Amino acid sequence: xxxxxxxxxxxxxxxxxxxxxxxxxxxxxxxxxxxxxxxxxxxxxxxxxxxxxxxxxxxxxxxxxxxxxxx
Numbered sequence: 001x002x003x004x005x006x007x008x009x010x011x012x013x014x015x016x017x018x019x020x021x022x023x024x025x026x027x028x029x030x031x032x033x034x035x036x037x038x039x040x041x042x043x044x045x046x047x048x049x050x051x052x053x054x055x056x057x058x059x060x061x062x063x064x065x066x067x068x069x070x071x
Contacts, residue, residue, distance in 0.1 A: 005036050006045075013046065016058040 002010075008026040017025070023033040037057055040046040048055040 003036070005032070006040055009033065009036055009040060010045065010059060013057060013059045016056045018051075018054045018056055020054075022057065 005026070005028060009022060012022055012025045019030055019034050019037065022037070023030040026033070028036075037046060037048075041048065045060055046057050047060050048057045050056070
């Protein structure tokens with residue numbers, strides 16, 4: 001089950017964003033956003049990469065069930 005805050009975060013991630021940008025966009029404290037992002041990352045729904053000292057979060061794109069060469 002996905003919470004309201006998790007849904008807001010996923011909707012906000014139409015482009016890669018930092019925790020600070022996400023928290024401002026959805027109207028929650030930075031620490032709250034960070035905790036929810038950790039849950040979403042553990043579920044495989046978001047990923048991050050470091051840009052200097054900041055984490056830049058983005059949605060994980062779902063994999064297609066068909067592999068290259070499958071018919």
